[in-house]
């Protein structure tokens with residue numbers, strides 16, 4: 001299994017490509033820079049699904065280009081996040097030049113402890129980590145932990161936006177901390193992937 005990080009220069013937000021040497025299926029975590037994704041996946045690649053950590057604009061703004069190119073791609077997210085994909089006020093794109101309303105309809109509501117098979121013997125596990133936003137999810141695949149904006153190494157979690165909650169965030173950070181082992185590779189919503197562990201709380 002391979003995890004690649006695609007960065008959007010303006011927003012610094014990350015999209016992650018999860019692929020396998022043996023299969024053409026591709027999975028994504030968040031979808032900012034879709035063209036950056038396209039450049040990095042082969043022509044035979046088939047994007048099966050995207051897992052959304054939360055609905056803020058910088059993590060979803062490539063979603064319509066993605067669905068246009070891969071109409072069968074499923075969008076996996078928390079119920080609250082799915083709602084926000086269709087609301088420019090919730091996803092904050094209201095304040096940007098090109099507001100985002102999701103054009104697609106293939107959404108899959110996911111919640112705590114759901115397990116979605118990605119490849120043979122590899123599955124993605126879902127953890128609810130609210131605090132930055134109500135619908136924030138963290139995803140675990142193998143040794144990789146996709147934390148979105150619920151945990152970015154060396155950066156204080158933003159809890160002041162609508163849907164943010166400081167107390168919930170502290171519980172989520174403790175939960176994320178308990179999942180980290182020396183082998184864990186943290187894949188945050190912004191900035192670099194990191195394998196520094198057990199030192200953030």
Ligand SMILES: [Zn+2]
Pocket residue numbers: 054056132149
């Ligand atoms: Zn955010």
